[in-house]
Amino acid sequence: MADKDVVFRVKRYRPERDVEPHYQDYRIPYTDDMVVLDGLNYIKDNVDPTLTYRWSCRMGICGSCGASINGTPRLTCETFIKEVRGRTVVVDPMPNFPILKDLVVDFDDFLRKLHEVRPFIDRKEEKPLAEGEYIQFPEEIEAYRQQSMCINCMLCYAACPVFGASEHFIGPAASALAYRYIRDSRDEGADARLDVLSTKTGIWECTFVGECSVVCPKDVDPAGAIQNLKVLASIRQMRQLLMPKWTRR
């Protein structure tokens, strides 16, 4: 039984009627096992049906529900109301993205960047199906397992001040996924990806703030992935300089 209430201060923006985004307050009852998403659903279902936000799985795996909660990029389905400090839960759309409506932002730019880093197994020759699977030992999976956990929630882009200043920056998640494929023992496409990544708007734009890894709900550690990519890119650069005839995988 809910015997306490909380104020949700939500950033609204309705393109057909608002010139600027503005806050709207809602006082709602809550219980200790409610997450911020439950609060938003309560508001939409009972108080204000115009409130708009993305969500689906409610278990932190689909990546739909990213938002800024009291200034920190978080998934609304994983943030318990009781853990938010203060009597007001301030919900903004994820920073660094253009706002479509209320908490819904446009991140098509990320999908273009994802496409650029060739996020698939890239080989000169495919093994025929009849020969079965590529052998991959558990330790080899471990080499890329962490980065393979990315749910594309965009919290890392929301947290990254470099992306906030420069929208061309390829960004944490795209880099982490590129790294995931480079480190996959079955892949042979490292060179093609490093060409894309090792540019001014690629990994070299990263100044290792590290906030992306702090906010990542799946512990992907994109910051670590980018720094490792910098090392890989540098080594490759040196090789090409000193031993131009050397072809590496």
Added chain:
Amino acid sequence: MYPWKRRAGWWLRNPRFLLFQAREAGGFVSALFGLLLLYMLVRYHEGVASYDAFLAMLSTPVALTVLALLFAFVMVHALTWFLLIGKAQPIRFTKKPLRAGTVFAINIVLWVLVSGAVLFVVFGGL
């Protein structure tokens, strides 16, 4: 679509961003220290009187305060750098990556040892 606009002072709203800005500023400050050392060599080259006058200027309260501030920035720069080293471990002596905390500790120990050696050379020993 409403375009994203970053607010000035974005780095004041998050302690880690503040630390980041301090770290980056620390890089600039380290460069300043380098220039100061070079200038000290110039004054030394000009002779004892010039060098002593320079040291006297550095000993004024204002100068000491400024130097302490700059030193703090260099410390922040060094410490945050050590905290970051563990995050990417392309060269490894162990099978699994070391915990970032361990790498930090190793670097602190090495830093203390090297600093100790430098101080020994400057003030004692040779």
Added chain:
Amino acid sequence: MDRSTFDIVVVGGGAAGLRAAIAAVETDPSIRVGVVSKVYPMRSHTVSAEGGTAAVLKDYDNFDLHAFDTIKGSDYLADQDAVEFFVRKCPEEIIRLEHWGCPWSRDPDGRIAQRAFGGMSVKRTVFAADKVGFHILHTLFQTTMKYDRIERLDEWFVTSIILEGSAVAGVVAMDLKRGELARIGAKAVILATGGCGRVYEFTTNGFIKTGDGMALAYRAGVALKDMEFVQFHPTALPGTGILITEAARGEGGYLINKDGERFLKRYVPEKMELGPRDILSRSIMSEIREGRSFKGPYGDYVGLDLRHLGEETIEKKLPMVRELAEKYVGIDPVHELIPVRPGQHYIMGGVATNMKGETSVPGLYAVGETACVSINGANRLGSNSLSECLVFGTSTGEAAAAYAQKNRWPTGGPAREALAVEEKRIFDGLLGKDGGPETVAGLRVEMQQLMERRVGIYRDEAGLQEAAVQVGKQRVRFADIRVGDKDRVFNTELTAVLELDFMLDVAATIAHAALARQESRGAHSRTDFPTRDDGRFLTHSLVSRTDGAPRIDYAPVAITRWQPAARVY
């Protein structure tokens, strides 16, 4: 990019839809496929699947055994020719996904590992830690980026199917970002929108599982098959309904009642926790009814005991289970019991198709949970569903591509008319609604509670009658919904109304089909008809839309080599 015409439109971007898209462009590289999904594909509910996907890969296994397990699991309602086709295609799908980078968990020798799963005689469930759906979906999604001919219309909500004569001519869809309806012409349309779990109150399903494709086909004149067979997964977290994978039992977990007893020994003594889901869910409900369950703030539950597995196994094989339990229930399965109870999870029924995903409308296909081929019959075995998406995704994509190669482009006329009809229905009719007493949320909750109480695990004549009548009334009340959000751009209240519209149709088919089936088989359990009646009901039900109540027909089950027998575990 020309958005208005594709050779093939795939509605829905989950495992089945993406696999079909890839199969289509691989069949014919000149074919253009448009994947039209109301969410970005990586948000599709495939992503939440945890346990695994089944295939015969090793020497200790064989196709006949996988087929028999599936057919027995289906309580002999599965079409055996389809099952035989299915089991033979699973292995190559697993290998193909592996070649595409899917990080299947491995044995120490580097080969693909397999684990035990409910109703499977041997270890044939391929897995990727306990995030198999996540890895399959992201592998497929990222692999589609290799193909220029696969284009995506993300966050486009399909509202109706365009017919030209008796054949498909495309779809009408709303671009949520611009708030505009558009016609998308196509020679073939593949419906891959998943199931309809959100017609129930307590479900593992995400918010987007609203039976859109089923309703779209139903309204286009296609029958829905076996809709009465709804799967309740034994282990969902009370309150949220979040799924705790069967793999937890596959790795050796126990189900315990409040007396600390592994109560399944009284229901499925041989298979115990690895019995099929319908029997396990009923067993748990019996324990609850007979007062041997725990009591909590969200009702009665039993305990899932993983303590004896040890922290290492849990961290390696079931890390997400531990995460979910800690986060949403505040318990650590290494030391405590996980509270679980049965919740709606999957629907065996769906759009009636054959093995190539063809429906009764030329050019219209369905695949995945949306479709009913049927290989799952009256009860699905865990880890067959993802395999189903892959196998039939391939066969349907290939069939749709072949169809598109042979057929002419639709003319524009019916599409323009369809668009005008939809604009009137949606913008004038639904969006313009004012002052009615109903709200979309209120009516939706009523429907969900009705289905939960009357068309749940145990059903009877009176309850099903009431359900059928009440859903009919809710359909009438739907006309009185008031819509508060009058904007067009990204109007999620409007999409909720459209989804409720679909759900009311689908809920009605479930209630009516369940009422008509006077026996208990698989997941359909009638307290007034507690036994299986092969004499009258060894058939598939087919629900078709009429102006009045849905019409129920029956179609025979294809039996090749396995005669129906008593289903004991």
